[in-house]
Amino acid sequence: MMLDLTTKEIKKRSALRVNPLKTCQPVGAMYAALGVHRCMPHSHGSQGCCSFHRMYLTRHFKEPAIASSSSFTEGASVFGGGSNIKTSVKNIFDIYNPDIIAVHTTCLSETIGDDLNSYIHDMVIPTGKIVVHASTPSYVGSHITGYGNMVSGFIKYLAKKSGVSNGKLAILPGFVNPGDMREMKMILSLMDADFIMLPDTSGVLDAPMTGAYEMYPSGGTKISDIVSIGDCKLTLAIGELAMENAGNELKRKCGVMYKTLPLPIGIEATDAFIMAISESTQSNVAHELEEQRGQLVDIMLDSHPYFSNKSVAIYGDPDSVLGLSTLCLELGMIPKYMLTGTTGEAFNTKAQELLAKFGIEDCVAKSSSDLFELHQLIKTNSVDLMIGGTHGKFIARAEDIPLVRAGFPIIDRYVHSYMPLIGYKGAMRLIELMLNALMDRQDRDCEDEDMEMVM
Numbered sequence: 001m002m003l004d005l006t007t008k009e010i011k012k013r014s015a016l017r018v019n020p021l022k023t024c025q026p027v028g029a030m031y032a033a034l035g036v037h038r039c040m041p042h043s044h045g046s047q048g049c050c051s052f053h054r055m056y057l058t059r060h061f062k063e064p065a066i067a068s069s070s071s072f073t074e075g076a077s078v079f080g081g082g083s084n085i086k087t088s089v090k091n092i093f094d095i096y097n098p099d100i101i102a103v104h105t106t107c108l109s110e111t112i113g114d115d116l117n118s119y120i121h122d123m124v125i126p127t128g129k130i131v132v133h134a135s136t137p138s139y140v141g142s143h144i145t146g147y148g149n150m151v152s153g154f155i156k157y158l159a160k161k162s163g164v165s166n167g168k169l170a171i172l173p174g175f176v177n178p179g180d181m182r183e184m185k186m187i188l189s190l191m192d193a194d195f196i197m198l199p200d201t202s203g204v205l206d207a208p209m210t211g212a213y214e215m216y217p218s219g220g221t222k223i224s225d226i227v228s229i230g231d232c233k234l235t236l237a238i239g240e241l242a243m244e245n246a247g248n249e250l251k252r253k254c255g256v257m258y259k260t261l262p263l264p265i266g267i268e269a270t271d272a273f274i275m276a277i278s279e280s281t282q283s284n285v286a287h288e289l290e291e292q293r294g295q296l297v298d299i300m301l302d303s304h305p306y307f308s309n310k311s312v313a314i315y316g317d318p319d320s321v322l323g324l325s326t327l328c329l330e331l332g333m334i335p336k337y338m339l340t341g342t343t344g345e346a347f348n349t350k351a352q353e354l355l356a357k358f359g360i361e362d363c364v365a366k367s368s369s370d371l372f373e374l375h376q377l378i379k380t381n382s383v384d385l386m387i388g389g390t391h392g393k394f395i396a397r398a399e400d401i402p403l404v405r406a407g408f409p410i411i412d413r414y415v416h417s418y419m420p421l422i423g424y425k426g427a428m429r430l431i432e433l434m435l436n437a438l439m440d441r442q443d444r445d446c447e448d449e450d451m452e453m454v455m
């Protein structure tokens with residue numbers, strides 16, 4: 001839907017969001033729960049919420065996203081969902097036999113005030129099985145908030161401090177694809193770092209085709225590792241806006257100090273990630289990583305004429321937008337719009353710090369935004385390139401701007417979730433995608449000019 005509003009009228013909107021740059025908290029909670037081995041995510045609310053959230057994840061990852069529902073009807077809405085959750089937990093363990101059920105709430109169960117702490121405390125849980133929960137009301141925050149809340153929930157229920165350090169790093173990856181988690185693990189292994197990653201959706205939402213359906217694939221963080229995460233020597237919360245609360249929760253519960261890092265997208269942020277590992281492990285940077293960095297610098301120099309001073313609009317999740325903008329700035333591009341739908345001043349502050357560092361003054365950087373606003377801004381002052389999820393394609397098409405799909409959700413393309421955006425390799429891939437988009441446009445413009453000359 002496109003209305004012809006003036007900038008003043010856009011500013012007046014305070015409640016209405018049109019094509020929001022975010023989705024429900026439970027989507028993030030479900031994704032985090034899928035990153036735990038043999039875990040069944042459980043949606044405490046109506047079936048519609050659960051179906052929508054599963055569909056959202058399945059369309060992005062092209063993999064079945066399992067989850068169960070408390071299946072609220074009118075009765076539960078009036079009298080509370082206590083009996084629903086108790087029956088659900090019994091049925092799920094009887095029928096699907098997970099090791100752990102991760103319950104997240106929805107708008108309805110939060111509004112009626114269901115007390116999951118006491119429900120879980122009072123229910124009969126089979127020996128050796130576990131139930132955890134996180135509050136994820138969708139009328140605050142976004143899927144990023146829900147993701148962080150579920151990771152905190154796992155820590156709150158399960159992490160233990162034994163008093164003996166396991167010498168490992170706790171890695172809390174932000175809301176990224178399984179391909180990114182694999183790349184983080186590859187970098188950690190090259191640096192000889194011992195670590196526990198929570199959650200880890202690699203091997204779950206990018207599991208290979210074996211010919212047989214496996215409800216619980218081999219990937220995911222083991223429950224024993226979540227318990228042991230309380231004995232780690234340091235937490236790296238990767239994705240400052242998504243993971244700081246989870247890092248803080250581990251510090252509060254088990255005294256593990258934490259360091260927040262930006263998503264390692266681009267040279268500087270990847271350097272920071274590698275140096276944080278190096279400082280913790282006291283190991284030198286692996287030759288392979290130095291080689292990758294050198295290759296990336298070479299590629300950036302070669303492609304600089306195509307990127308220099310090109311304007312770009314970046315939209316999506318807060319940490320991803322900051323990371324993608326950093327790479328664009330490192331390439332000599334000018335971010336004109338940096339928009340996220342997730343609420344919070346922290347994004348605005350970090351965006352302004354980043355822009356100031358590169359001397360950019362006239363970029364609109366905003367949280368709580370939507371695609372409607374992005375379209376209005378682009379109509380006023382267009383850009384050379386757009387970077388973000390699938391839903392921006394209607395703006396790209398209407399305004400004839402090349403679009404690079406990066407972030408969440410990407411529902412009209414394949415393979416993206418297997419490939420990293422983080423690390424030096426991820427930056428190389430992003431540069432290739434961006435360069436192809438810009439050069440395709442340049443080729444097309446040249447062809448149009450040739451046609452005009454012939455005519």
Ligand code: SF4
Nearest residue numbers: 024049052106107138
């Ligand atoms: S009711 Fe809340 S949780 Fe359910 S789909 Fe709607 S916004 Fe999301």
